[in-house]
Amino acid sequence: MTAVTVTRQDAIAIIAFGLPPVNSLGAVTRRELVAAFDELDVDPAVAAVVLMGVNGLFSAGADIKEFGSSGAVASPNLREVITILEGMTKPVIAAIEGACLGGGLELALGCHYRIALASAKLGLPEVKLGLMPGAGGTQRLPRLLGVEASLNLILSGEPVPAKALQGTPLLDAVVASDLLDAAVSLAAGKAEDLIKNPLPKASARVIREPNAEALFIFARNMIKAGFPNFPAPLKCIDAIEAATKGTFEEGLAVERRLFEELMAGSVSRALRHAFFAERAASKIPGINSALPKREIKLAGIVGAGTMGAGIAINFLNAGIPVVLVELNKESLDRGLFKIKDVYASQVKKGRLSQEAAAVKAQLLTPSLDFSSLASADLIIEAVFEDMTAKEQVFKRLDAVAKPGAILATNTSTLDVNKIAAFTNRPADVLGTHFFSPANVMKLLEVVRGTATSPSVLLTVMDLAKVLRKTAVVSGVCDGFIGNRMLEQYVRQALFMLDEGASPESIDAAAEQFGFAMGPFRVGDLAGNDIGWHIRKRRYIERPQTKYSQIADRLCELGRFGQKTNAGWYDYKPGDRTAYPAPAVAQLLIEYRLEKSLSPRSIGAAEIVDRLVFALVNEAAKILEEGIALRASDVDLVYLTGYGFPVWRGGPMRYADEVGLYAVVRRMRELGRSAYGDPDFWTPAPLLQRLADQGLMFNAPGVSL
Numbered sequence: 155m156t157a158v159t160v161t162r163q164d165a166i167a168i169i170a171f172g173l174p175p176v177n178s179l180g181a182v183t184r185r186e187l188v189a190a191f192d193e194l195d196v197d198p199a200v201a202a203v204v205l206m207g208v209n210g211l212f213s214a215g216a217d218i219k220e221f222g223s224s225g226a227v228a229s230p231n232l233r234e235v236i237t238i239l240e241g242m243t244k245p246v247i248a249a250i251e252g253a254c255l256g257g258g259l260e261l262a263l264g265c266h267y268r269i270a271l272a273s274a275k276l277g278l279p280e281v282k283l284g285l286m287p288g289a290g291g292t293q294r295l296p297r298l299l300g301v302e303a304s305l306n307l308i309l310s311g312e313p314v315p316a317k318a319l320q321g322t323p324l325l326d327a328v329v330a331s332d333l334l335d336a337a338v339s340l341a342a343g344k345a346e347d348l349i350k351n352p353l354p355k356a357s358a359r360v361i362r363e364p365n366a367e368a369l370f371i372f373a374r375n376m377i378k379a380g381f382p383n384f385p386a387p388l389k390c391i392d393a394i395e396a397a398t399k400g401t402f403e404e405g406l407a408v409e410r411r412l413f414e415e416l417m418a419g420s421v422s423r424a425l426r427h428a429f430f431a432e433r434a435a436s437k438i439p440g441i442n443s444a445l446p447k448r449e450i451k452l453a454g455i456v457g458a459g460t461m462g463a464g465i466a467i468n469f470l471n472a473g474i475p476v477v478l479v480e481l482n483k484e485s486l487d488r489g490l491f492k493i494k495d496v497y498a499s500q501v502k503k504g505r506l507s508q509e510a511a512a513v514k515a516q517l518l519t520p521s522l523d524f525s526s527l528a529s530a531d532l533i534i535e536a537v538f539e540d541m542t543a544k545e546q547v548f549k550r551l552d553a554v555a556k557p558g559a560i561l562a563t564n565t566s567t568l569d570v571n572k573i574a575a576f577t578n579r580p581a582d583v584l585g586t587h588f589f590s591p592a593n594v595m596k597l598l599e600v601v602r603g604t605a606t607s608p609s610v611l612l613t614v615m616d617l618a619k620v621l622r623k624t625a626v627v628s629g630v631c632d633g634f635i636g637n638r639m640l641e642q643y644v645r646q647a648l649f650m651l652d653e654g655a656s657p658e659s660i661d662a663a664a665e666q667f668g669f670a671m672g673p674f675r676v677g678d679l680a681g682n683d684i685g686w687h688i689r690k691r692r693y694i695e696r697p698q699t700k701y702s703q704i705a706d707r708l709c710e711l712g713r714f715g716q717k718t719n720a721g722w723y724d725y726k727p728g729d730r731t732a733y734p735a736p737a738v739a740q741l742l743i744e745y746r747l748e749k750s751l752s753p754r755s756i757g758a759a760e761i762v763d764r765l766v767f768a769l770v771n772e773a774a775k776i777l778e779e780g781i782a783l784r785a786s787d788v789d790l791v792y793l794t795g796y797g798f799p800v801w802r803g804g805p806m807r808y809a810d811e812v813g814l815y816a817v818v819r820r821m822r823e824l825g826r827s828a829y830g831d832p833d834f835w836t837p838a839p840l841l842q843r844l845a846d847q848g849l850m851f852n853a854p855g856v857s858l
């Protein structure tokens with residue numbers, strides 16, 4: 155056997171199961187478990203069985219690679235395994251340490267007794283992948299833990315420490331150490347007990363909950379209000395309710411039916427896509443991930459503005475000391491204040507202790523002197539977005555940084571290859587494009603220059619995990635992956651204003667689609683002057699690109715957004731609520747008159763098609779140029795950095811779901827009446843090719 159080992163301690167058999175890394179319950183493990191159960195149940199020398207995982211954990215659950223493939227239904231499935239387990243005639247004791255999640259916990263629920271290390275974590279996280287426990291979890295858990303606690307555990311998907319479950323029928327014992335010894339002696343005791351008491355089975359217990367009805371109503375209302383686009387939580391509630399109403403077998407049948415509906419639904423497929431996208435992103439074709447990486451024990455940051463201060467917090471949180479360098483004392487103090495302010499507010503909200511905040515603060519060394527960066531292993535530049543400023547900084551960094559130090563730029567739009575060429579060590583240079591607020595946003599675009607060495611790239615990809623970022627590799631181009639796509643999205647949004655839409659109607663359509671914020675509310679939050687500044691450069695660099703001028707007019711009025719209390723919307727000081735702005739409505743009327751445009755009404759469906767397909771078409775170009783390594787990387791960028799609805803799985807997966815043929819057809823239709831730029835809707839060659847061949851961006855095996 156490869157996944158199961160059986161050893162004996164006198165009359166107690168110990169089954170240790172699992173394959174690295176997380177003892178997931180794939181087909182091989184399931185088959186071997188059943189073989190062990192069958193053998194031990196009829197072995198007269200065995201009085202009781204202890205079931206435990208290998209490698210310090212019980213099991214992290216089902217093998218999700220099997221989901222949606224034939225592996226999941228390969229007999230025995232997990233439900234069958236657990237039925238066989240629960241039906242054993244000898245006591246089976248689950249000995250739980252480390253993670254005991256999803257199918258792992260369902261397996262433990264099928265045991266007659268459970269003992270856990272206090273530090274073990276138990277949970278049913280299926281809801282996070284748009285699913286529900288599908289191997290009896292929704293039926294056995296409420297029978298052991300009651301309705302309310304089961305709702306909490308299953309709907310949150312969050313694991314809880316064994317200590318918190320001590321004293322409930324879910325755990326017969328919780329121990330601080332020596333789990334196996336404790337499990338073996340519990341097993342011996344229960345084997346003796348067997349003469350007097352039948353084996354307790356979770357499935358045979360009866361739920362007594364006089365307030366069940368009220369609990370279900372409350373849970374449904376909460377879910378409908380908070381998660382309207384996610385079908386799984388409501389189905390979880392339905393299944394738990396079924397556990398309170400019928401027999402165990404009836405409940406199990408309800409659970410199975412609902413589970414299969416969720417598995418086939420688009421939301422779970424999208425969430426699973428996002429999960430795999432995250433795993434895929436750290437793999438870089440052509441680079442061996444086992445290459446030696448550099449050690450990052452000290453970080454340097456140049457510039458303590460909006461981004462520099464936020465980036466510093468990431469390192470401090472990860473326990474990596476930071477030297478923060480500024481031009482003058484005033485700017486340095488401003489940056490330090492920003493960092494202190496973030497920690498003070500976390501302390502105030504009870505998320506961080508005063509002591510922990512002090513420890514982090516001690517890791518920070520402010521400086522006005524570049525030579526203090528001499529021993530840094532990685533230096534991130536976050537100064538003004540201006541090539542001359544970058545040139546000055548990188549020449550100085552080249553002079554002071556130690557050999558082997560990684561030099562990174564946080565530029566959003568400038569050419570990383572040019573920046574690398576300011577140094578005599580372009581192989582050590584790359585882009586680390588953090589998103590604002592840098593201490594909050596998950597996304598980090600790691601920009602690979604033509605000269606960037608593989609070990610530098612891998613070091614930064616690994617570092618991203620330490621900083622708890624989602625890193626996606628991007629090649630060098632104006633805007634990298636995310637902002638290059640965003641430019642087309644914003645161009646369309648502005649064209650639609652010209653044609654007759656309002657900022658409110660466009661934002662409403664985008665938000666109804668599921669974006670966290672529509673394009674105009676985002677503009678007001680980020681500062682409309684940033685886009686203005688970039689457009690002015692593009693007017694010179696790319697005079698052939700057509701833009702609406704309405705956003706420039708807005709900026710000429712000083713309406714930069716929330717920071718000036720006026721942008722596409724009006725704001726009141728200290729209040730982030732966006733109020734419709736009469737001045738903008740007037741500006742639009744005058745602008746359209748001046749351009750002789752007769753406004754028309756644009757429906758929500760057209761707005762969404764134009765915004766999202768603008769993203770998709772540009773992304774197809776980005777993929778074909780090799781700027782993004784794979785379509786799922788593009789999805790990840792939009793899910794983690796741009797508020798794309800996670801339940802749609804990202805723009806490329808959305809396009810796949812619509813069907814690329816239908817996307818291209820719609821683009822041609824939009825192109826026939828295209829205002830602003832007649833070429834805008836010409837499908838990118840890759841998109842056209844995939845559509846013609848009936849393929850998808852994200853289909854496995856599509857080589858780009």
Ligand SMILES: NC(=O)c1ccc[n+]([C@@H]2O[C@H](COP(=O)([O-])OP(=O)(O)OC[C@H]3O[C@@H](n4cnc5c(N)ncnc54)[C@H](O)[C@@H]3O)[C@@H](O)[C@H]2O)c1
Pocket residue numbers: 456457458459460461462479480481482485535536537538539540543546547564565566567587588589590680
């Ligand atoms: N603000 C954003 O949303 C955002 C997002 C992603 C990337 N970026 C990029 O990050 C970089 C920084 O942007 P920001 O918004 O933090 O700018 P900022 O204006 O808030 O801060 C820049 C800081 O750099 C300091 N500085 C300038 N020259 C310096 C030098 N030679 N040595 C030391 N310090 C110097 C300035 O005093 C200032 O405090 C830019 O390249 C920008 O494009 C910004």
